[in-house]
Amino acid sequence: NFGTVETIPEAFDREYLSPVQIGTPPQTVNLNFDTGSADLWVNTNETPENQQNGQVEYNPTLSSTAKKMEGATWDITYGDGSASSGIVYTDVVSIGGVTVQSQAVESAQQVSSSFQADAASSGLLGLAYGTINTVQPVQQKTFFENAMNDLASPLFTVNLMKQAAGSYDFGYINASEYTGEIQYTPVDNSRGFWGFNPSGFQVGNSSFNASSWYAIADTGTSLLLLPSGMVDIYWSAVSGAKFDALQGGYTFPCNTTLPSFTFGVEEYRGVIPGHFMNYAAITKTTCFGGIQSSDALGFSIFGDVALKAQFVVFDGGDNTLGWANK
Numbered sequence: 066n067f068g069t070v071e072t073i074p075e076a077f078d079r080e081y082l083s084p085v086q087i088g089t090p091p092q093t094v095n096l097n098f099d100t101g102s103a104d105l106w107v108n109t110n111e112t113p114e115n116q117q118n119g120q121v122e123y124n125p126t127l128s129s130t131a132k133k134m135e136g137a138t139w140d141i142t143y144g145d146g147s148a149s150s151g152i153v154y155t156d157v158v159s160i161g162g163v164t165v166q167s168q169a170v171e172s173a174q175q176v177s178s179s180f181q182a183d184a185a186s187s188g189l190l191g192l193a194y195g196t197i198n199t200v201q202p203v204q205q206k207t208f209f210e211n212a213m214n215d216l217a218s219p220l221f222t223v224n225l226m227k228q229a230a231g232s233y234d235f236g237y238i239n240a241s242e243y244t245g246e247i248q249y250t251p252v253d254n255s256r257g258f259w260g261f262n263p264s265g266f267q268v269g270n271s272s273f274n275a276s277s278w279y280a281i282a283d284t285g286t287s288l289l290l291l292p293s294g295m296v297d298i299y300w301s302a303v304s305g306a307k308f309d310a311l312q313g314g315y316t317f318p319c320n321t322t323l324p325s326f327t328f329g330v331e332e333y334r335g336v337i338p339g340h341f342m343n344y345a346a347i348t349k350t351t352c353f354g355g356i357q358s359s360d361a362l363g364f365s366i367f368g369d370v371a372l373k374a375q376f377v378v379f380d381g382g383d384n385t386l387g388w389a390n391k
């Protein structure tokens with residue numbers, strides 16, 4: 066079978082939320098689909114009231130198909146320092162008509178401040194490899210891993226848009242969502258991520274700089290995080306841009322016209338329009354850049370700033386990533 070679900074951007078395209086049905090009768094919660102992690106966790110009736118800000122909850126006691134996974138716990142800390150933890154149920158989970166009968170649904174008994182403040186998001190739905198799922202003592206599979214063998218094709222596609230509704234498709238490739246040919250490239254999943262090797266980069270209409278490095282395709286990270294050498298070259302082409310240690314990255318005058326950023330995947334060239342690199346206004350006149358350094362991380366992250374310019378196929382059958390412009 067196959068299915069599609071819309072995904073809606075929050076302010077600044079900071080994150081994208083999609084409706085998910087959990088339990089019997091179905092309870093719909095809006096979750097952040099995250100190809101950079103592998104836990105499906107959600108605010109529930111067990112989440113402390115003082116750690117919530119109006120989020121819609123999943124209540125397993127109201128679901129006839131919910132089963133507590135005795136003795137199971139989860140505890141996740143993301144690179145930005147945010148964290149959550151709790152206990153585990155299994156229940157029926159459906160996305161866009163694709164149903165998994167027994168999906169591990171992780172109930173949050175603790176969420177850190179950035180999640181507490183995020184009123185629109187009821188949690189995350191991990192789409193990375195289950196090898197980094199945090200449930201103990203028995204590690205759990207992601208929704209996609211559980212659904213994969215029943216899908217027409219063992220893949221899902223990501224079509225994020227700038228300040229507009231996009232979609233996650235499961236089990237099929239919708240040719241109307243991209244232009245040209247899809248460039249497939251092998252995935253390095255040794256760290257549990259959808260890792261790949263870009264082949265170089267280009268700022269605006271300048272020459273292409275061939276280079277090979279390791280990056281991950283991560284819908285759960287907002288920005289495009291790249292080696293500082295590339296980031297410095299990009300921002301040196303923007304008059305008035307500067308590294309602002311207080312803001313923790315490059316800022317630039319909001320009224321500047323920004324150059325595009327092109328990345329290579331083998332022979333393919335993915336183009337990110339210049340205006341995608343304006344992440345958010347800090348003041349009336351100063352804006353924060355969408356391209357920032359990944360040096361502190363040790364690897365690059367193609368987050369939403371890059372992904373919203375592309376149509377990306379996440380193929381769990383042959384462990385490849387497919388890239389196309391749109």
Ligand SMILES: CCNC(=O)c1c(-c2ccccc2)csc1NC(=O)CNCCc1c[nH]c2ccccc12
Nearest residue numbers: 080097099101102143144145147179283285286362
């Ligand atoms: C900024 C979020 N991204 C990360 O922390 C991250 C890092 C990472 C590692 C070190 C320093 C900064 C980032 C590596 S892979 C990676 N990707 C993920 O961890 C993907 N999941 C992010 C979930 C997430 C963390 N904080 C949020 C706040 C709002 C919505 C979603 C989130």
